[in-house]
Amino acid sequence: MIGPVEAALRARRDGGGKCLVVYVTGGLGDDWLDTARAVAAAGADVIEIGVPFSDPVMDGPTIQAANDVALAGGATPVSILNALRDADVGVPLAVMTYYNIAFRMGLERFAESLIVSGVSGCILPDLPLEEAGPWLEVAADAGVEPILLAAPTAPDDRLPRICERTRGFVYGVGLLGVTGVRSELAASAVEIASRLKPITDVPVLVGVGIGTPSQAVEASSHGDGVVVGSAVVQRMVDRAGPEGVAELVADFRAALDAG
Amino acid sequence: MTLQEPTPDGRFGEFGGRFVPETLIPAVLELEVEFRKAWADPTFRTELDALLADYAGRPSPMTECHNLSSELGCRLFLKREDLNHTGSHKINNVLGQALLAQRMGKTRLLAETGAGQHGVASATAAALLGMECCVYMGEVDVKRQELNVFRMRLLGAEVRTAMSGSRTLKDAVNEAMRDWVATVAESHYCLGSVMGPHPYPWMVRTFHEVLGREAREQSEALLGGPPDMVVACVGGGSNAIGIFSGFSDAATELVGVEPAGGAAVGRGVPGVVHGMDSYLMQDEFGQVLEAESISAGLDYPGVGPEHSHLASIGRARYEAVTDDEVVEAFQLLSRSEGIIPALEPAHALAWVSRERAALAGKSVVVNLSGRGDKDVAQMMDILA
Numbered sequence: 001m002i003g004p005v006e007a008a009l010r011a012r013r014d015g016g017g018k019c020l021v022v023y024v025t026g027g028l029g030d031d032w033l034d035t036a037r038a039v040a041a042a043g044a045d046v047i048e049i050g051v052p053f054s055d056p057v058m059d060g061p062t063i064q065a066a067n068d069v070a071l072a073g074g075a076t077p078v079s080i081l082n083a084l085r086d087a088d089v090g091v092p093l094a095v096m097t098y099y100n101i102a103f104r105m106g107l108e109r110f111a112e113s114l115i116v117s118g119v120s121g122c123i124l125p126d127l128p129l130e131e132a133g134p135w136l137e138v139a140a141d142a143g144v145e146p147i148l149l150a151a152p153t154a155p156d157d158r159l160p161r162i163c164e165r166t167r168g169f170v171y172g173v174g175l176l177g178v179t180g181v182r183s184e185l186a187a188s189a190v191e192i193a194s195r196l197k198p199i200t201d202v203p204v205l206v207g208v209g210i211g212t213p214s215q216a217v218e219a220s221s222h223g224d225g226v227v228v229g230s231a232v233v234q235r236m237v238d239r240a241g242p243e244g245v246a247e248l249v250a251d252f253r254a255a256l257d258a259g
Numbered sequence: 260m261t262l263q264e265p266t267p268d269g270r271f272g273e274f275g276g277r278f279v280p281e282t283l284i285p286a287v288l289e290l291e292v293e294f295r296k297a298w299a300d301p302t303f304r305t306e307l308d309a310l311l312a313d314y315a316g317r318p319s320p321m322t323e324c325h326n327l328s329s330e331l332g333c334r335l336f337l338k339r340e341d342l343n344h345t346g347s348h349k350i351n352n353v354l355g356q357a358l359l360a361q362r363m364g365k366t367r368l369l370a371e372t373g374a375g376q377h378g379v380a381s382a383t384a385a386a387l388l389g390m391e392c393c394v395y396m397g398e399v400d401v402k403r404q405e406l407n408v409f410r411m412r413l414l415g416a417e418v419r420t421a422m423s424g425s426r427t428l429k430d431a432v433n434e435a436m437r438d439w440v441a442t443v444a445e446s447h448y449c450l451g452s453v454m455g456p457h458p459y460p461w462m463v464r465t466f467h468e469v470l471g472r473e474a475r476e477q478s479e480a481l482l483g484g485p486p487d488m489v490v491a492c493v494g495g496g497s498n499a500i501g502i503f504s505g506f507s508d509a510a511t512e513l514v515g516v517e518p519a520g521g522a523a524v525g526r527g528v529p530g531v532v533h534g535m536d537s538y539l540m541q542d543e544f545g546q547v548l549e550a551e552s553i554s555a556g557l558d559y560p561g562v563g564p565e566h567s568h569l570a571s572i573g574r575a576r577y578e579a580v581t582d583d584e585v586v587e588a589f590q591l592l593s594r595s596e597g598i599i600p601a602l603e604p605a606h607a608l609a610w611v612s613r614e615r616a617a618l619a620g621k622s623v624v625v626n627l628s629g630r631g632d633k634d635v636a637q638m639m640d641i642l643a
Contacts, residue, residue, distance in 0.1 A: 054546040054547045055430075057440070058437075068424075099531050100532055103536075104544060104545030105544075126278050128277065177441035
């Protein structure tokens with residue numbers, strides 16, 4: 001069965017477009033929900049809501065700082081998911097958080113609370129294939145799309161195993177490193193997309209290190225699209241407001257549409 | 260029972276695992292394969308044993324504390340890991356990992372450090388073997404362990420200050436892991452305790468088993484058998500698991516002593532951070548709490564998974580002592596035996612001192628995991 005995240009991305013791809021998934025830190029400022037709606041209106045196909053964790057080892061300084069601000073403001077997984085319940089953002093949602101948030105809540109309760117909050121997908125970057133078994137089972141039962149990451153370090157025989165189990169899309173890690181804007185796109189961004197594309201029909205998106213519209217175009221040349229995080233979150237941290245963030249997202253959308 | 264090898268998926272009972280980003284999975288899988296090969300290779304073992312003997316100064320002695328024994332009413336022995344080169348037990352693990360890293364073709368050692376003892380040991384091994392070394396240390400610890408920061412730099416290591424979160428050991432681990440994600444091709448993460456993703460908890464224990472073996476032999480010679488009790492401080496738990504390994508098959512009671520402000524076993528519930536499923540101090544939502552301890556080396560909200568397992572099956576018990584009790588024990592050993600302990604093993608001594616009535620007449624071995632030179636400046640302020 002194809003879930004809402006995958007359906008939206010397939011629709012974009014099948015229409016000849018490139019997919020744009022945008023990360024928004026949950027609980028960051030009072031207007032983060034407005035930001036999410038504005039990002040959807042500006043052309044994001046799916047929105048990732050970051051649920052802040054105290055020890056985000058896959059995240060660089062920008063998302064770490066945003067996390068700290070949100071946590072200091074009292075954001076919790078429960079407050080963020082509750083806020084999403086009636087939010088009607090306009091596009092399918094995924095959360096990105098770390099495994100302990102789900103583990104502490106209890107996997108079944110966590111999955112259920114995602115569904116109740118209208119969240120379809122879930123990314124847990126510190127949960128590799130070796131440890132994902134229990135979560136994949138719970139997610140399947142609850143109807144959550146567990147989005148798995150595929151790293152540049154993965155040997156060839158590992159990638160098909162990831163593609164078989166991921167739902168929504170396969171998240172190609174664009175570089176060796178943590179999230180954050182880089183001055184140039186890493187060669188590994190195109191490479192991971194090229195390695196994934198021939199072995200799966202699931203949408204192939206590349207994230208980590210995609211900071212500008214032109215990098216997004218380059219990174220999606222061999223895959224189906226990109227995930228943009230830190231560049232957007234930086235605007236949130238800078239208090240650009242929903243319109244200011246949406247402006248950047250519209251630039252990404254326009255660049256991807258123009259190819 | 261003797262301490263077991265973990266299951267193929269890296270579990271000690273229900274604890275352990277490999278909760279790392281996909282990027283690092285090939286590295287931890289390769290590390291396990293290479294460690295198994297090296298450990299089975301007589302050449303590697305001979306080389307490591309030679310370094311432990313001729314460079315680190317093993318075996319370390321076991322000292323009977325006659326003065327303190329009569330004050331406390333038990334028979335107290337210290338396993339003298341403080342006398343190793345670089346001043347703590349950390350060198351056992353670091354020499355093992357550095358040799359292994361070299362064998363794997365890695366050119367750079369990456370380490371986290373709390374008190375600086377593991378950082379100094381890593382910098383030392385890197386200097387000896389001609390490797391690059393980068394040590395992450397929380398900003399709070401950089402300040403309270405100035406001397407060790409200088410030592411690391413003197414040894415040629417780069418010390419990077421971790422400015423995120425609580426700015427202590429937990430955050431130094433986060434930064435080291437972020438670095439490793441980016442540099443995994445050339446870097447070996449020389450993790451300093453029996454924590455992190457499989458195979459680290461098992462591999463680091465294996466490298467520290469030498470101190471447990473020695474302590475067992477020394478107990479046979481000094482006591483005619485294993486002691487009634489073995490006591491060691493626990494942050495991540497490497498010195499404790501090292502000495503426990505020598506006595507786990509005996510009737511000896513095993514006691515780990517945590518700081519009251521960082522009692523992962525005592526106050527924690529199972530959680531997943533830094534690659535492992537283990538007891539963890541966390542809030543109701545799963546956010547990791549900041550530990551608070553006088554000792555930078557134990558200032559850690561988690562604990563190695565094998566300790567969680569030993570606690571859950573009741574083979575070892577875990578107790579907590581306060582900072583004040585530690586300060587007292589630090590002075591007690593200095594005055595009564597002429598041995599200045601590090602603040603970390605002063606936790607073990609503090610527990611023995613507090614529980615002296617219950618320990619009357621018993622034989623007790625405390626693992627004196629490090630020496631106190633690094634803590635003297637901090638103690639000058641505290642006692643002023």
